[in-house]
Amino acid sequence: MTGTDLPLVYVPRPVHPDALALLAEHTRVVLGSGPASVAFDEVADEVSAVLVRTAEFRAAQIESAPGLRIIARHGAGADSVDVDAATTRGIPVSVTADANTVAVAEHAIALLLATARRVAEADRAIRRGEYARRTDLVGTQLTGKKLGVIGFGRIGREVARIAAEGFRMRVVAHDPFLDDASIRAAGAQPLDLTTLLGESDAVSLHLPKTPQTTGLLGAVEIDLLSEGFLLVNTSRGGIVDEAALAARLAAGTGGAGLDVFDNEPIAADHPLATVERAVLTPHIGGQTATAMRQVAMDAAQAVLDALAGRRPTHLVNPEVWPVAR
Numbered sequence: 001m002t003g004t005d006l007p008l009v010y011v012p013r014p015v016h017p018d019a020l021a022l023l024a025e026h027t028r029v030v031l032g033s034g035p036a037s038v039a040f041d042e043v044a045d046e047v048s049a050v051l052v053r054t055a056e057f058r059a060a061q062i063e064s065a066p067g068l069r070i071i072a073r074h075g076a077g078a079d080s081v082d083v084d085a086a087t088t089r090g091i092p093v094s095v096t097a098d099a100n101t102v103a104v105a106e107h108a109i110a111l112l113l114a115t116a117r118r119v120a121e122a123d124r125a126i127r128r129g130e131y132a133r134r135t136d137l138v139g140t141q142l143t144g145k146k147l148g149v150i151g152f153g154r155i156g157r158e159v160a161r162i163a164a165e166g167f168r169m170r171v172v173a174h175d176p177f178l179d180d181a182s183i184r185a186a187g188a189q190p191l192d193l194t195t196l197l198g199e200s201d202a203v204s205l206h207l208p209k210t211p212q213t214t215g216l217l218g219a220v221e222i223d224l225l226s227e228g229f230l231l232v233n234t235s236r237g238g239i240v241d242e243a244a245l246a247a248r249l250a251a252g253t254g255g256a257g258l259d260v261f262d263n264e265p266i267a268a269d270h271p272l273a274t275v276e277r278a279v280l281t282p283h284i285g286g287q288t289a290t291a292m293r294q295v296a297m298d299a300a301q302a303v304l305d306a307l308a309g310r311r312p313t314h315l316v317n318p319e320v321w322p323v324a325r
Contacts, residue, residue, distance in 0.1 A: 007048035007069075007307050010040060012055035015074055019296035023051070026304055040064075049303045052081060059085035070306035072299040075286065076100060076155075077236060078316045079209050090323040094302040094312040098154065099294040100286035105158035107285040108204050108234045109166075111257025115230050116140040116202070118255070120279045140201070140228060140255075142167040148200030149173045149188065150216075151235060156206035157186050172196055176212055197221055202230035209236035219244035229254040234285040237261040246271035249278055259285045 009023050012032035023029050027048070030038050032055070040047075044064040050057060053074035059082045062068065071081055073095045086093050114120060117139035125133040147163045149156045152175040163169040164187070173188035173196075180190040193216075197203065203225070207213045217240045225231065225248070233240055237260040245256060249272075257279040258272065264283055272278045286295065302312035311321050 008043060008046045009049045009051060009303055010043060010047050011051045012040065013053040015051065015053055015299070016293045016296035018293055019300040022297065022300045023303065027307070049307060051299050051303055054080070056080045058082045062086055062089060062091065070094065070303055070312070072302040072312070074295055074299045077208055079236065083316055087317045087320055090320045092306060092312065092320050093316050094299070095314050095316055096295045096298040097314040099298045100291040101154045101158055103288040103291035104155050104234050104285040105162060107259060108159050108232050109162050111232045111234065111259065111279055111281070112142070112202060112204065112230060114279045115232065115255040115257040116142055121276055140230065142169060142202070144168060145201035146170045146172060146199060148191070148196040148203040149206065150193070150196065150203060151175055151206035152178055152183055152186060152188060153206060156204070159204050159206065160188055172200060193221070194224060197224040198226070201226060201228070203232070205233040205235045205239055207235045207239055209238055214238050215241065217241060222248050225254060227253060231256040234259045237264065243271055246275055249275045259283055
């Protein structure tokens with residue numbers, strides 16, 4: 001095959017250079033960012049695959065690419081891709097479900113520790129010359145406390161393992177997509193959502209954003225949290241009512257560590273940005289050097305597999321694969 005005969009892969013945003021090099025061995029790679037960037041509509045007629053990182057890829061783009069054979073998502077979720085539109089056209093959508101599991105789990109634990117020990121508050125105080133505030137910054141000791149994990153998939157289970165083995169925390173879990181036997185087999189005590197929220201000292205969220213999980217923790221559920229609650233969310237924005245959480249934090253002694261938000265980036269005057277007991281990070285849970293390379297390599301491999309007629313490992317719409325082949 002000559003260079004112009006190779007399938008064209010469109011990459012809207014930067015990914016690890018090793019992944020681009022892997023793709024370039026077998027395809028023509030066109031970038032949508034950087035000095036040599038090309039707009040998608042300029043190459044839509046030629047595109048065979050798209051590797052999507054943070055950019056959205058919606059129905060209009062999907063419908064404008066007649067030769068599109070695979071959309072590979074650089075990440076564990078597919079909410080930035082119009083999966084329904086892709087499925088209607090018989091186009092598989094893949095995700096990298098395993099590559100950043102450890103990175104996100106470690107970030108959840110980092111936020112849990114930072115929230116429990118009031119690290120961000122202490123940092124701000126000492127930078128303002130308020131060293132004497134050390135007597136007010138009494139934290140929470142995690143050892144022996146009860147951790148409620150909502151969403152007991154790969155990342156939730158890794159968080160549970162670290163918490164149980166590292167801090168001897170007692171782990172309970174709720175997952176709307178798993179039965180109690182599966183949760184017990186994975187090492188946690190299953191609880192219904194209401195009981196978990198009321199009994200847990202700390203709660204960590206690890207759910208995809210779906211119609212069933214959007215707004216799962218509204219004002220009523222947030223009010224169920226204990227007086228000194230610790231809440232961590234490294235999954236998706238929109239699962240927690242942010243205004244209700246900010247109000248609860250402002251009124252009480254709880255704390256929250258959040259890596260994701262309903263609208264990103266959040267505004268400087270967002271309610272959560274104005275309360276002391278919130279630790280906020282800009283959706284960086286999966287951003288370690290190791291994870292970023294592996295996620296990109298896995299997404300690139302999914303592209304190459306699909307173009308070669310091999311089923312990618314993690315499809316969110318597996319029903320289309322026999323048709324796609």
